[in-house]
Each structure stands twice: as C-alpha cells, then as structure tokens.
Amino acid sequence: MQQVSSIRLGRIAGGVAGLVGLAVAELGAGLIARDGSPVSDLAEVVTAVLPAAWISDSTGAFGAGARIALLAAVVVVTLVLAVVSGQLELKRKQLSLAVYLPAGVVTLLAVSTQVGPGALGYVPAVLGLSAGYLTLRLLIAELRRPPGALEPIAAERRNFLKTAGLVALGGIVVAGVGRMLVQASNRVAEVRTKIVLPPAANPAPTVPVGTDLDVAGLTRYITPNASFYRIDTALQLPVIDPETWTLKVTGLVSTPVTLTYAELLARPLTEHLTTLTCMSNQVGGDLAGNAVWLGLPVHQVLAEAGPQAGADMVLSVSQDGWSAATPLSTLTDPDVSALLAVGMNGEPLSPEHGFPVRMVVPGLYGDVSATKWVTELKVTTFDDDSGYWAQKGWSERGPIKIASRIDIPTRSVVEPGTVIVAGVAWAQTTGISKVEVQVDDGPWQDTELADTVGPDTWRQWAYDWTAEPGDYEIRVRATDADGRVQTDKDVPPFPSAASGLHTVPVKVRPA
Structure with a gap:
C-alpha cells in the first residue's frame, strides 16, 4: 500500500512538472511576441499529417472546435507523458530523461516547422522543457527518504502535496499570462495579414538581374525578411494594433503633428532600397541586410511640424522606450531617403522588424536611426537629449564606414x-x-x-x-x-x- 502511495505521489510530481513546463513555454512565447507556442506548433504538425476533413474548422470529425480539440489533445498527451516521467524519476534518478529527451526532440522539430531561422523561436520550447525537468527533479527530491525509509511520514506527504499544489497554481497563473500575451500577438498578426499596402507613388527602380552574381554561398542582393538581422533590447517585443498606433512629432516645433496608421498609408509613399547595418557589427560580421522599404519620407512630416531654430537632433522613440538620436539635418534633407517605413520587401513589416512602423535612414548605423515600433519624433538638441546607445557610450552620430x-x-x-x-x-x-x-x-x-x-x-x-x-x-x-x-x-x-x-x-x- 505504501509503495502504491509513493508511485501516486511520483505521478503527481510528474504532472505538476509538466504543467510548469507548459506554462513557462507559453509565457516564453508571449514574451518574445511569437504568433504561436510550442503547443500550437505541435498541433500544427498534427494538422499537417491528418486528413484535411478531420481538422476542418467547419466540418469533419472534430466539428467547429477542431483546432481547440487538437490543442487540448496536445496538452493532455504532454501531461500524460509528464506523469509517466514522474513515476520513472521516482524509481531512479534521471530515468525521466527517457521521456524528456524524445519529447524534447519532437517538440523542437515541430517548432522548426513554424519559426524562421535563428535561435530565438526555439527559446520558449527550451525554457519549457528545462523548467519541467528541473521542477520534476525538485519535487521528486522531496519524496525521497534516507536509506531504509520506505515512505515519507504523513506530515512530509502533506507538505509535499502543499508544495505541489502551490507550484501547480503558479503554473496555471503563468500559463494564463503567457496565453494572453500569445493571443494578443495572434490578434495583431491576424490584422497584419489583412493589410494591403498601397502602391508606391515614388517606386524604386526595378532591380536588374545583374545585381545577383549567382554564386553559391554568396549573400543575396535582397535579404529575405525571415533572415534579416535583428537587434532587440526589450525582453518582450511590442505588440501594437495599427488601428490604435499614432506617431507624434513633438519638441522644438512650430506645429505638433499626430499621424495615424491609416493617415500614413493614405499619403504618397516612397519605395527605396537601403542596406541597414549595426554599429556593433564586427569586421566581416553579418549584422547587415538589404531590403526594399516602403514608407513616408521623414522630411515631409518634419516640414509639416516646422522645426524651430536651434534644433539639431530628432529623438525617435519606440513603443518599448528605446530611442535613437538622429541629426536633424539628415532627416530634413530631401536627397536622403529617410523613411517612416511600413513595408519591407513587398510585405507589411513583421513584428520582429517594427510593425506597424519603423525608421529607415540611409548612411547611418541602426543604433542612431533605425527605430522600430516608432511612436514619437521629438525635435530637440544633442545637448539636451541622447539615444539609448549613446547613453551607454556609443557614438552619437554614427555615419556608416566603408x-x-x-x-x-x-x-x-x-x-x-x-x-x-x-x-x-x-x-x-x-x-x-x-x-x-x-x-x-x-x-x-x-x-x-x-x-x-x-x-x-x-x-x-x-x-x-x-x-x-x-x-x-x-x-x-x-x-x-x-x-x-x-x-x-x-x-x-x-x-x-x-x-x-x-x-x-x-x-x-x-x-
């Protein structure tokens, strides 16, 4: 009877650990603004292998709740495997890896079918698997007795159940927060897919065939969006609804300007090819990319605001609080194709690259110009304000070197x-x-x-x-x-x- 009780507690430990792993994975997905999570990635793989009629949202074996049923099935299977891992871990240390390692491989393979290149998309799955395994080891450690003891005393069993209950409750809360963040990201992603960018009033020249030398291994002239480099400072990428987004031009101006996303799209837009690069790029490094950008020339917006005498800098501020200090003379020069960009290689900006609007300024490193998720242009001076990286000792001006x-x-x-x-x-x-x-x-x-x-x-x-x-x-x-x-x-x-x-x-x- 005591042996049966121990097995039952081991299963409880496994189930709680599985819940924690799922919760941490959900939270991780929400924090990096992914439009999915490891659970949904696994469900997508199942969707791909099942007959289409079975997973239709309107007909088939699962009826209208097909997708919800698939997600629930993934969660149930995950928790069942977690319960088994708890029983194995109680039997012998690290034996639960017989479950966690295969499950981890399957999960990461599923994630690889849904995310772009780069390691960031795998972070939620890795965090979830790690959190689940570590939680299991900690809970099982409470169940183990010194040599000769067959069963924890009743008080210790109660303490274990209290601990497991609190951990499970915390997991539910974390999972809820993560799910809300993922759903917010999903809503914005759905809005983004419905955006139709207007044709450029001032289109870029047609890219000639001769821009690519067709050499295997050579960087393409146009960098695909999914492989374009990223530098982020925020833990969570901003998730911004374009219907509520506004850009404010403030500071040393004669007329403050506020621009909505719809108003920006209604303006005559310019298309321009620009190579972006980061000031932190090493010699020969890959923190550079070239894309076709569509947007509103910054000099037009600043002209409406009317910068006042004495101003020499524009502090562009991101939704997440990041900022870049750009010389006013560069942004007001009509010969410099500085843009409030809404499009990248023919598509609306992705959340990772600044959706709905970002700055693109030729000739300057991104540290002093390429503000993503931009919400404010403050006309000011270098004496009074500074950008994020300048405050940390990096160059204020940042002209790109050969x-x-x-x-x-x-x-x-x-x-x-x-x-x-x-x-x-x-x-x-x-x-x-x-x-x-x-x-x-x-x-x-x-x-x-x-x-x-x-x-x-x-x-x-x-x-x-x-x-x-x-x-x-x-x-x-x-x-x-x-x-x-x-x-x-x-x-x-x-x-x-x-x-x-x-x-x-x-x-x-x-x-």
Whole structure:
C-alpha cells in the first residue's frame, strides 16, 4: 500500500512538472511576441499529417472546435507523458530523461516547422522543457527518504502535496499570462495579414538581374525578411494594433503633428532600397541586410511640424522606450531617403522588424536611426537629449564606414584550381566603385562587381582565384564612388563602429 502511495505521489510530481513546463513555454512565447507556442506548433504538425476533413474548422470529425480539440489533445498527451516521467524519476534518478529527451526532440522539430531561422523561436520550447525537468527533479527530491525509509511520514506527504499544489497554481497563473500575451500577438498578426499596402507613388527602380552574381554561398542582393538581422533590447517585443498606433512629432516645433496608421498609408509613399547595418557589427560580421522599404519620407512630416531654430537632433522613440538620436539635418534633407517605413520587401513589416512602423535612414548605423515600433519624433538638441546607445557610450552620430566582407570560401580547406572568392561591400551614401582582393602579400586584384540599384545598397563582388596547394590569407578592401579607400586600421566596434580589412585563412589541399 505504501509503495502504491509513493508511485501516486511520483505521478503527481510528474504532472505538476509538466504543467510548469507548459506554462513557462507559453509565457516564453508571449514574451518574445511569437504568433504561436510550442503547443500550437505541435498541433500544427498534427494538422499537417491528418486528413484535411478531420481538422476542418467547419466540418469533419472534430466539428467547429477542431483546432481547440487538437490543442487540448496536445496538452493532455504532454501531461500524460509528464506523469509517466514522474513515476520513472521516482524509481531512479534521471530515468525521466527517457521521456524528456524524445519529447524534447519532437517538440523542437515541430517548432522548426513554424519559426524562421535563428535561435530565438526555439527559446520558449527550451525554457519549457528545462523548467519541467528541473521542477520534476525538485519535487521528486522531496519524496525521497534516507536509506531504509520506505515512505515519507504523513506530515512530509502533506507538505509535499502543499508544495505541489502551490507550484501547480503558479503554473496555471503563468500559463494564463503567457496565453494572453500569445493571443494578443495572434490578434495583431491576424490584422497584419489583412493589410494591403498601397502602391508606391515614388517606386524604386526595378532591380536588374545583374545585381545577383549567382554564386553559391554568396549573400543575396535582397535579404529575405525571415533572415534579416535583428537587434532587440526589450525582453518582450511590442505588440501594437495599427488601428490604435499614432506617431507624434513633438519638441522644438512650430506645429505638433499626430499621424495615424491609416493617415500614413493614405499619403504618397516612397519605395527605396537601403542596406541597414549595426554599429556593433564586427569586421566581416553579418549584422547587415538589404531590403526594399516602403514608407513616408521623414522630411515631409518634419516640414509639416516646422522645426524651430536651434534644433539639431530628432529623438525617435519606440513603443518599448528605446530611442535613437538622429541629426536633424539628415532627416530634413530631401536627397536622403529617410523613411517612416511600413513595408519591407513587398510585405507589411513583421513584428520582429517594427510593425506597424519603423525608421529607415540611409548612411547611418541602426543604433542612431533605425527605430522600430516608432511612436514619437521629438525635435530637440544633442545637448539636451541622447539615444539609448549613446547613453551607454556609443557614438552619437554614427555615419556608416566603408565596409567589405568575404562570404566564400566559408571553409578554410579548398581544392586546388579555380576557387571563387566572393562577398558584398557597401559605402552609403556614395556607393561602391571598386572592390579588390589580396592573397597573402601579393598585389591587389580587381574583382567583378555586380550591378546595383543605387548608392544606398551593398554590392556583390566576385574573384576567380587560381589556387595552388599551400596556406594563404585572403583579404578584401573596397573603394567608394568618391575614391576613398577602405582603411586597413583595425578598430573594434565600440564606440563608433569597427574598421579594418576582412581577412580569412584558406588552406589549399595538395593536388
């Protein structure tokens, strides 16, 4: 009888741990503003393998509640497995891994079918699995007795049940909060899918075929939205309903301006290709991307507000409190295509990239210009205000330096013969006129340059290297349209962006 009671308590511990794991996964999904959670990802996989008639929202075996039934089934199966893991863990330490490891693999595979590239989308599942396993180990530890004791005394059993009850209650609360956050994200995601962006009144030039050199492993001219780099400072990405979003132009202006999302879309919009990059990017780093942006020119909005004499900076403020300080002269220059962007590569901005509206400013690092989820433009001065990163010692102004990068060869060992060396280079707002490659201390060799739409985007380059067996170092440098050559002086990113020549070691196998 005592043995049966122990098994029952072990099962309770497993069930409570499973509930905690589900709750933490839900909260994690809500905090990073995912439009789903590991539970819904697993349900989507089930949906994909079941006959369509079974999972229809209007007909079929599950009727109108098909999706709810699938979600409930995933939760029930998860808790059943958790109960089994509790019984196993009570029998022997770490035996519950026989359940947790396979379940973890299945969960992560399901998540991989629903999220884009990058590790962030996997965080909720990893947190949930970890929290469930750790909770199980802690609860089971309370049930274990010193050698010779067959069963916890009655008082200890009651204490265990109280602890398990409190943990379960906390899990329910956490799960509720996470579910509310996920549902809020889902609502905004649904609104986003219904947005039809207007055609650009001032469209960007057609991207010519020659902008891509069609070299395997070379960064594409247009970066897909899902793989565009991200830098976030907030734990939870803002979830903003475009129907309630407004942009306020405040500060040293003659006429404060308030603009709604609908009003912004009704204005004549401009389309422009711009390469964004982060000030913290290392030499040869991947914190850069090129996209077609659609938005309202910032200089038009500022002209309506009428900046007052003495103002020299615009503090753009995000919904999450982040801010960037951008020179007023840059944002009021009609020749600089600074945009209040609503579209990215033909789609409304994603939540990760600033939906519904963000700033895009050619020629400046994102740290001082590319405010996502922007809600305010405060016209002010550098003496009176500063942006988020400037307060931490980074450069206030942030003009983009000439940069070049080697994308291939990515492996340090290659076969002898013709080896393609290729990458991208950028120099906003003048553009790239030449890219050269040097092997060891040999002469600088000109590379083939791809076409480009304009000076605000990067440019692909490629070079055919006749490689002979041996060990080499390959480096690259770029020259802008004004004849300025990229510096070879090595400087770290802090405080005003890295400089130096990207260099990669290459070993050529013996013939």
